[in-house]
Amino acid sequence: MASTWRIGELCRRTGLTVRTLHHWDHVGLLRPSGRTSSGHRLYDERDVGRLYRIVALRELGLPLETIGTLLDGGGGGGPELAELLGEHLAHVERQLAALGGLRDRLGALVPAVRAAGDAPSVDLLALIEEVTRVDDTVRNYFSEEQLAALAQRRERLGEDAIRGVEAEWPELIARVRAELDAGTDPADPRVRALAARWMELLEAFHGGDPGLRDSLYRMQAENSAEIAQQHGGPTPELIEYVKRAAAAG
Template sequence: MHEHGGPVWKVGELARRTGLTVRTLHHYEQIGLLRPAARTAAGHRVYDEADVRRIYQVVALRELGLPLDAIGPLLAGETDIAEQLAEHLARVEWQLARLRSLHLRLATLVASTASTGTTRPSELLDLIEEVVRMQDVISNYFSEEQLAQLEVRRRKIGEDAIAAVEAEWPELIARVQAEMTAGTDPADPRVRALARRWMELVEAFHGGDEGLRASLFAMYAENSERIRDEHCGPSQEMIDYITRANAAD
């Protein structure tokens, strides 16, 4: 067929050429991503070269991981593709960080197995438990969008600044613990100063975003013992102590 000054395709032909299903092409049309150039006298959809280019754009953006509801506004010029790509990159980098962490655990286990010639079932069980547990904790409290947002913040802040904050936490926790052990009143100026710095470090994490702040506090509140034992985090008692100190400011 050569109507409209160039080649055109019926939906079945286009599906065969692209590898997409007829159902998928119809769905793109239903949600406004694709509009056939014309219809035949019998009412069959007819697609031209512009439609093919549009389908390519949709498929390419889908391959980048963008959801269909974000693709329409992008193609219409209503949203910034650079921003969408940056958010997708952040999600991928977060996934890579998780994979690097898992890679380190697996590499350690492989090295141990190579030297001993065997792998104890308990080691595999521990590995499985750790991977599943941490994935569950993260997914229960932070959405994919929030994790992507955190990765964007991480890149903006810079690794050196983040490392400095992470290095300061153990010292700050130790100083607060010393005041608790000594029985210092939370309203004491020393404790209030520690509490202010505590909140500054917490804000470095959530950047003032109420959603991230709520997710972080919920995670700590419901997993305080695990975070304390496995990651040297603060106890719930310490968090309560800091809360009282901040209230006294």
């Protein structure tokens, strides 16, 4: 026997509100297939399939009017379920990638605030500005697919390995800068070893993907002054020194 749900049951199972389902019924987006003897709405399994399509397409940013046209056009009931599930999954992965970056930045602030007991408003405002700026900058250079790939690589490597790499960068930059300031020839074995490790850490980021590598280099080149000033990143002069050392090897 096929399953059916009254509107209250469907709302409890899905988290949607009665008001939402009433509205979708009123505009013809999701009309229940049946009614009880007392006139209450009854939704069947086919209605649930359509309901998922509505929810997923809305999550992907389509307005309700467009969703209705898409679902009713051509008599096919809208996109194939497997195709829509795949698009929905890709969308969620992109969201996770963005949230992962925000989580990391907040993770650096939490211990400091816990130790101090509070955070001045000026620090919170600066954090908001930085998060907005960094996210906007990143999205100017990396596609959503690249951000999703980075999130998957991060998951494979594990948080301990990622934190180790992040902790190593400032020390490595400082050691290379010391050699540069001392006038050490980039062909010196000591500098070449530092350059080799530098390239290994970059490889851990882009995984050999030429698109990710090029996006990373372009972002660094076009924002080098800001990265160096605000995040302690390498200057163009330091990067050129590393390139010369790597070429000498």
